[in-house]
Amino acid sequence: MKWSMAKWLTIFFLFVLSGCWDKFELIEFGFVQAIAIDQTEDGKIELTSHFYKPAGGGEGGTAPVKEKGPINIRTTGDTIFDAIRDIATYLGRKAKFDHMRVILISEQVAKTNNIEDILEFFSRDHEPRATFPIMITMGRASSYLDEKPFIENTMGQQLRKMEETTSRYSGKTVKTNLLELAIQMKSEVGIARFPYVYRMKNELEPINVAGIAIVKKGKLADIVSPEESAELLMMTDQYEGGIIKVPCHDQGTTKQGKMDSFEVDRVETKLITAVEENSLRIRVKTKIKGAVGELHCAPIVTNEEEKKFSDHVQEKVTQEIKKVVEHLQKKKLDAIGIGNQIYRKDPSLWKRWKKDWDERFARSQLEIAVDVTVTDTGMNVGKPLPK
Template sequence: MRRSILKMLLIFSLFPLTGCWDKAELNERAFVQALAIDLNDEGKIELTTLFYKPGGAGGELSQQAQGGPRSFNIKTVDDTALEAVRDITIHLGRKAQFSHMRVILISEKLAKKRKVGEVLDAFSRDHEPRGVISVMIMKGKANDYLNIEPFIESTIGEQLRSIEEGNFRYSGKTIKSTFMELSMQLKSETGVAKVPYLYLDKKGKPTATVAGIALLDKGKMAGLISSKNAEGLLMLANQYGNGIIEFPCTDPKKEKRNKKESFEIGQMKTEITPKIIGDSVNVHVSAKIGGSVGDLLCSKLETKEQEQAFAQTAGEAVKREMEQVIELLQKKKLDAIGIGDRIYRKDSRLWQRWKPNWGERFARIQFEIDVEVKVRDTGMNIGKPMSG
């Protein structure tokens, strides 16, 4: 009986402890939409923070009627990113809240001089930033991009993330890289990471363009894959979603030699198999593609043979794109495909011997590429060019 009474007293004594001891009122926080991280001339971190500006009692419609901006920037400078974050309160009087942050922008200058992982280390330890935040590297000053007016989204932070996701999903001209994915790539055996590249288009009103892929080696930017070659890299890495493959007309007629046809990729799966032979390695790449006819200018797909010939031409174009990217990566000695990671999982002891000079060994790999294309749809105009 006494033990039962004691248990009940202990349970009731815990009730007063269930209050919100760590509560934070909304008027004590400012919600971050984006971060721009630069390196100033003194080698210090220059942090520009984009905050969402709430609409007040009138809400969103009220703010639009007032014509005021939906966001504002605050710049702080310090030796570390975390100290620069804490200095925000000097200007704003509120604590920065990172749970709604959309994107982190890192200048190319900083990425070449400092390890990106070291700069972002404090954010990886904080519970507020989410692992799905987009991370990008850009040409020029990172904070310049936060002054651009968004086209359709509420803030430029949301706009940049929307551009990255749409480009990756529908065009294949860049990669989608989240904070968590970047962390995993930096800690991989090869240490090579792929990050979206951003630059300013200054023709007329400045606009931001997400195109191309920045390559990080051991934490620092070591190369750039153009938007033209980004598709080939995504294909090799089995990260390609949708996009268009162009190839010259095969018609021998002079007036059609310079024209190009296209094939829209709707589904693609790539498998990479390293083959260890003695003290060397060869790699077999197998790609299976399904999609639909895009531009049909000189070919006809009225018979099974014609359809197979068109598919073969599209497959050869894909193979050329892959070969061009492999050549670029081997020149840079950067294993952005993850061959080393596969060898590590297959034979960890062998990898430990190869790891110290893996870049040199990667540059000597012989690749064998097989591409299979299936035409799943010829469109509403069946298999004839619209021009006849």
């Protein structure tokens, strides 16, 4: 019987591909969920690796593990890679970074070291994915991995979900992964924005992921508060959703008076630069659409009342944007990327301005135009609670 070429090729591949030339078993690895980077007193890297602990038994048996949950392994070294290779001496397995959820960097490390150098290993090695978030922490980064998660299986996953939901629903922080960080750091202004992790008072307080850490030339330069983060996100077109609180005008203060709430559905912002002789004018045009969330100041029944409410929201957002920009100008931090826009628009002009850009940005004039559209007043089912 004469065999066809297809049959001979089938037999060949069955023999050649039936075995694994580079075989690894699951029990040889420890899967890293999170990394915390701190610094020792003598300047070395202190690495805390947060591992997922499987519920089943280890090698040689299938008996259930009595203590479930993640474990932390702390190592030190002159470099990140040095500290990582020492993990095996404690864990008995090779650390694997394919499923890492987050990296935490302490303020101390971010202030005294170049973050690009700190993250060199994770951007060069083939295992870590470029989509994991990077956060700056108040105090020691490792202390946040010692906490127990509220609902997720590990603190690594808990922190990642906190970053995602805070950015999406409250507009109080930014989402930054390794890939986005590389793009920001290599931009003309060289400024990157990170989520900020902190506790309100002490280690007994719940963990918050809110606020934005600003890194300039590789080092931590400033922290934007959660209250001011929304306007910064609006100007960078990263605002996904949140609430704008509007004080009652007849009360005169937000501390003592009651407040209305406006739920934001969509924000579109355009930053327009205008060069006048040797000076710069920045125009911020923001369009906001949303619905009335809660009313304590005045009813919205007529078109005039709706217009008055939208004007109040517009006034509040305008004031907050101005406040944030003035803060950035005082710190000489172009965190909204005006310099990058000038470079794209006129490279020759940017070449002349780049060397003293910090001063030019601080002196630039600002114009703000905010347009607010109320899409829903919440009165489609009538007045819910009579007064």
